[in-house]
Amino acid sequence: MACLTFYRECGKGCFVDSVIRVDVKDYYGKTLKKTSDLKSNACLAPSQPIPAFILKALKKIHPEVTAKYYGCGLVVPECLEGCRLLDLGSGSGRDCYMLSQLVGEKGHVTGIDMTEGQLEVARKYVDHHTQEFGYEKPNVDFVQGYIEALEEAGLKENSFEIFISCVVNLSPDKRKVLSDAYCMLKLYFSDVYSSSKLSDEIKNHKVLWGECLGGGIQPPRLVTANVITVDNKELEAILGDYKFVSATYRLVKIPKISNKGSLVIYNGNITCFEESLEFDAQYTFKMDEVVEVDGEVASILSHSRFAEEFTFQPPVVPAGCSVKKPKVGTVNPFELVQQLGSATVSSATGGCCGAESSFCK
Structure with a gap:
């Protein structure tokens, strides 16, 4: 103060x-x-x-x-x-x-x-x-x-x-x-x-x-x-x-959030994150996988630098289409620490695209 x-x-x-x-x-x-x-x-x-x-x-x-x-x-x-x-x-x-x-x-x-x-x-x-x-x-x-x-x-x-x-x-x-x-x-x-x-x-x-x-x-x-x-x-x-x-x-920073959710598909074009993009503790987007997102995330993705990295569809699941549901979200970092503590920690060398990107070499 x-x-x-x-x-x-x-x-x-x-x-x-x-x-x-x-x-x-x-x-x-x-x-x-x-x-x-x-x-x-x-x-x-x-x-x-x-x-x-x-x-x-x-x-x-x-x-x-x-x-x-x-x-x-x-x-x-x-x-x-x-x-x-x-x-x-x-x-x-x-x-x-x-x-x-x-x-x-x-x-x-x-x-x-x-x-x-x-x-x-x-x-x-x-x-x-x-x-x-x-x-x-x-x-x-x-x-x-x-x-x-x-x-x-x-x-x-x-x-x-x-x-x-x-x-x-x-x-x-x-x-x-x-x-x-x-x-x-x-x-x-x-x-x-x-x-x-x-x-x-x-x-x-x-x-x-x-x-x-x-x-x-x-x-x-x-x-x-x-x-x-x-x-x-x-x-x-x-x-x-x-x-x-x-x-x-x-x-x-986004405009007023719509209450409408969406189906999104990650296009896999972000350098060094071609296979998957870990957006937050709730959403991980794999390339070409259809994911159901809520209105807040849909607004964030569509009104930010990520807009060109995703394909957006109305929240209506096409017949025969497999849709991934998000994890149960949390805003409490202490709860997340407990969740991560029970999970297997991946290798620190993961998450790179390989030798294609100039700064990955």
Whole structure:
């Protein structure tokens, strides 16, 4: 609440550091020097196995950028080629450089972060990665600013097709972050969630907030989730029975949702997802398979960058046609973690298209 008050009092073009922001800056800019300095796996736990094409893209990133990475989960939306993408809280730039390979030379990735030290590392290797990826000119840039004040940082409305983030939890004004993002087109993020309302002691603890365990946001469409553990006895004692998960959600800005469902067929044209597309925890679309979707999902698919990737039919099943029903959906990441815990974990090298795509090689 304090940050929103500061913003209104200062007016447009002025944004004041709150105590929380100062603490977060110090934690990520001064306290943490490398990944091993983290006290929990909140910034390390991938919420699902990493596909081979992403692992290959990550291997091309400079070691110093990777060593300074403190991200929560791994946020990689599908169908990125040629897109303009903004990373909220880009840190050392690891995800930006990975995603710059996926959007391709005709796409562009912008990272915004408030921590000078992290931005210094990210900017240091722009030319290095441009040469490493074989591009004529950089398709990545980094901006210093607050994720609650995108316009004040010089970013223009409707200038990005996709947002990703894993630091919404670090913001003391999450509503402002999401309302600013809503002015753009699409949003996809991974963040941290608590099993219950946090005590004042936990919310005011500098290390726990810095490790992304001091906040919380309301959930939209759930994609996947992973348990967070704390490897520090002092912090464990403070947390007590509180449980945390890293959860990835998909948000898409769409027109007013129709109540009509639809039958959809995935065409299999998304690079590296030719055989199947795992849209969220409820829907996995296999190529040429007829799937029944509800009105919300039908609207998301038909009014987003996925529109050309699906064939849409009225929700009337043709005679002799086999239709796949969706799983029972959940918006609770703790329930999903339990479901995933009972399932067999697939290989981390799965999910790639093979040698056909240039960035899969």
